[in-house]
Amino acid sequence: PRGLAAEPCECPRCGYDLSGAAAAWNHADSISCPMRGTCSECGLEFAWGDLLSPVFRPPAWSFEHAEMRRVSRLILTMFRSLTPGRVFAEIRLEIPVRAGRLVALTLASLVAWQLLASVAQVLALFDEYIIILDAAMRGRVGWSGVRYEVLSSLLPYAMAGGQSWSSIWVATPWTLLCVLWLLLTPLTFVLLGQTLRRYRVRRVHLLRGVAYGVAPMWMLLSLTLVVPLGCAAWEHLAGGYSIWDWRQVRWLVEVMPLALVGVWQLNYVRRFVGGYLRLPNEIGVALVMMTLSFLAAATLVWLSPLGSLLGRRVGVVFFGAPF
Structure with a gap:
């Protein structure tokens, strides 16, 4: 008209x-x-x-554009971000970008991840308390060392000290690789400088992509509970004396989180590049970005002193004391 x-x-x-x-x-x-x-x-x-058209509006669940009920919409946005196809079908280029809200979404997601890691700290302290009890009092309450194998594969912090009982937790290489891969993939958008300049993509759109890429990180890590907890449950069906050794499939416990992260990230980058930015060859771009971020994460974990530093020094503050 x-x-x-x-x-x-x-x-x-x-x-x-x-x-x-x-x-x-x-x-x-x-x-x-x-x-x-x-x-x-x-x-x-x-x-x-x-x-x-004035009818074109952001989706009702969007924390980025919420004027009220911001906490509930923050939670809804975190869960909705697990499905990038739906997110970038509703959060489109035409919708104004609110940088402040995107920064808040990213920070809230990182805080949620740290709270998830704190759960591991609580479990470690509880197990330590159970272990020091008298054997007659302990009974079947205390689990075997399999709990530490399980937690070390799905949270950013795992037990240090080999067979000793300790409440000091550090990141295992495989879990740390998943965390760094999730964090580095959105940052690889800056490597697409020539493509972004060619299509005149505003930098603020990359901030939106990073925010919705980091938002589900804590949930992706928690979803890796499925395989290791299944192994632990099977181990303890016979009171800790099962004839089946779950360590025969330990490689699944280590590979499954990595595979889960890889599949999700491929979908996320493809949807953002092709569905949101509307750039060509989105699958090729996604594969290049994921490969570069994976190699960078693997280098940091296994070939760089920074990996050892992150694995042994990065922790959470729990009850005012650093772990």
Whole structure:
């Protein structure tokens, strides 16, 4: 409609002013209003209705745009971020980016991850208390060392000291690899400088991609409970004397979290690059980014002194005391 043609508007991807193209609809030679347009600056194809219609609104669950019930929408956004396809189908380029909320979402997700790690600290302290009890009092309450094998494979902190009982927890290499891979993959967007400049992608869109990539990290790590907890349950079905040794499939406990993270990240990067930024060859870009971030994470864990430092020194503050 011609009444909307004079409204100010800009390209959602590069920010180019499209008001001139819209104003041309009122020209005497113009006989119709086009339904779709193409940005002359970055080549983005868009629907004029998405830019000009006041009906186009952010989804109700979006914490980024919430004016009320922010806590509940923060939780909803974290859970919704587990499905990148649905997120970037509803959070589109045309929706304004609120950088402050995205930073808050990222920080809240990292805090949730630290709280998840604190659960491991509580379990470690509880086990230590049970172990020092008299054997007659301890009974079947105390689990065998399998609990530490389980927790070390799914949380960022694992028992230190070999066979000794201790409440000092450090990151295992495989779990640390998962954590670093999740953190580094969104950051590899900066390596796409030439592509981003070619399509004039505004940097603020990368902040949105990083925020929704980090948001589900704590849930992805907690989902890795399935295999190791299943092994632990089977181990203790016979009161800790099962004839079946779950260590025969220990490689599953180590590989499953990595496979889960890899599958999710492939879907996340592909949806963000192709579905949100609308750039070509999204699968190729996703594979390159994941490969680079995986190699960087593996280098930090196994070939860099920083990996040892992270594994032994990074901890959480629990009851005011660093672990």
